[in-house]
Amino acid sequence: xxxxxxxxxxxxxxxxxxxxxxxxxxxxxxxxxxxxxxxxxxxxxxxxxxxxxxxxxxxxxxxxxxxxxxxxxxxxxxxxxxxxxxxxxxxxxxxxxxxxxxxxxxxxxxxxxxxxxxxxxxxxxxxxxxxxxxxxxxxxxxxxxxxxxxxxxxxxxxxxxxxxxxxxxxxxxxxxxxxxxxxxxxxxxxxxxxxxxxxxxxxxxxxxxxxxxxxxxxxxxxxxxxxxxxxxxxxxxxxxxxxxxxxxxxxxxxxxxxxxxxxxxxxxxxxxxxxxxxxxxxxxxxxxxxxxxxxxxxxxxxxxxxxxxxxxxxxxxxxxxxxxxxxxxxxxxxxxxxxxxxxxxxxxxxxxxxxxxxxxxxxxxxxxxxxxxxxxxxxxxxxxxxxxxxxxxxxxxxxxxxxxxxxxxxxxxxxxxxxxxxxxxxxxxxxxxxxxxxxxxxxxxxxxxxxxxxxxxxxxxxxxxxxxxxx
Ligand code: BG6
Numbered sequence: 001x002x003x004x005x006x007x008x009x010x011x012x013x014x015x016x017x018x019x020x021x022x023x024x025x026x027x028x029x030x031x032x033x034x035x036x037x038x039x040x041x042x043x044x045x046x047x048x049x050x051x052x053x054x055x056x057x058x059x060x061x062x063x064x065x066x067x068x069x070x071x072x073x074x075x076x077x078x079x080x081x082x083x084x085x086x087x088x089x090x091x092x093x094x095x096x097x098x099x100x101x102x103x104x105x106x107x108x109x110x111x112x113x114x115x116x117x118x119x120x121x122x123x124x125x126x127x128x129x130x131x132x133x134x135x136x137x138x139x140x141x142x143x144x145x146x147x148x149x150x151x152x153x154x155x156x157x158x159x160x161x162x163x164x165x166x167x168x169x170x171x172x173x174x175x176x177x178x179x180x181x182x183x184x185x186x187x188x189x190x191x192x193x194x195x196x197x198x199x200x201x202x203x204x205x206x207x208x209x210x211x212x213x214x215x216x217x218x219x220x221x222x223x224x225x226x227x228x229x230x231x232x233x234x235x236x237x238x239x240x241x242x243x244x245x246x247x248x249x250x251x252x253x254x255x256x257x258x259x260x261x262x263x264x265x266x267x268x269x270x271x272x273x274x275x276x277x278x279x280x281x282x283x284x285x286x287x288x289x290x291x292x293x294x295x296x297x298x299x300x301x302x303x304x305x306x307x308x309x310x311x312x313x314x315x316x317x318x319x320x321x322x323x324x325x326x327x328x329x330x331x332x333x334x335x336x337x338x339x340x341x342x343x344x345x346x347x348x349x350x351x352x353x354x355x356x357x358x359x360x361x362x363x364x365x366x367x368x369x370x371x372x373x374x375x376x377x378x379x380x381x382x383x384x385x386x387x388x389x390x391x392x393x394x395x396x397x398x399x400x401x402x403x404x405x406x407x408x409x410x411x412x413x414x415x416x417x418x419x420x421x422x423x424x425x426x427x428x429x430x431x432x433x434x435x436x437x438x439x440x441x442x443x444x445x446x447x448x449x450x451x452x453x454x455x456x457x458x459x460x461x462x463x464x465x466x467x468x469x470x471x
Pocket of ligand 1: 019341374421427428429431
């Protein structure tokens, strides 16, 4: 796409996305309970890049006032983080007053700096005592999450306008239970879908609690609730066979339509459930579940976009663990890769998703809730004044994505804003600080000191003018 003079609407918002467990640090302060990341860090610190485990964060728990000022100075108006379940509640599921006080102070500092905080409730960070009781497969844990959500709404309902139940609910089923990448490293497709179902019920119960508390005036009247997912626009080879298209249908169904149908129709896509059942995978459905899922409709949606899904017909029906296989990776010869992360860079995917939303889910507002580029040798080149010179890759990456968003909006997409992932470098799960996403450097060898990178000026220009021309 040409870099012609494109402009985003005046009311289009720019902001930053991060999460509690990746920024706060202070992993034992305020009586915080152990979460799954703390457990994995304790069990095997070598699994984390440079042995930097969950304790790290990026020191935002201590520096939040300074960080909100930095974000504001870049022209950003909003910031998404997550409350940590393990900090807000105690082991009996009751409010942890010290943890709550931390978040009250945090939100107040953001308000003072002119930054609106969007609050997400769950970002892959289950308290480990609940995981040990069966995690999302156990209905008591689903109920415990609903209690957590209700407690958060009651505590912060007058302060927060934008709420989200989950970030990327597809990721734990895949990473922990299906692909074996994250603790506890399982390879069980059926279990992953049971987990996905438990999360779907948990989301829906939380939305139900939100509506009830809003009707009672506990949650402010202008508040909205949504879900954030990493939707991956699905593609296959040119001249696909029917089997390739079937692989696309199931990839789209399990990763995208599952959540889109839940949050717009209050149910799961029947064609996906039917195909799973044909292969012997069924969900632990109970009487009353239909009514719970029906509560899952949201006010708006967050779309995290990093990469598309390129798939083709699988060469095997069953994998080495006995799981049914519905698709396999298609290596597109023209793919441009971010080699640090191993993810394809395909800005047009954002437009294709936007068009799907406009066609199939046209009633729903949404925003790009994460997008960003993590680079391993980010600090390799510095300008004379000592700033990381990331302009050659970070600016084109963001500009190209914003241009496709501008085009989609011109064509009717209801995309309301853009949050860049990790505006301030932050901890990336087991990749820790390997790949840096930030427009603001975090210097680990100098007590997490912040320093603007060279591209930050460009971000400020775009966020304040909404123009995508050269800065
Ligand atoms: C998203 C997550 O999947 O991608 C973030 O919501 C994550 O938590 C981000 O950090 C970037 O991925 P990674 O693995 O490079 O940190």
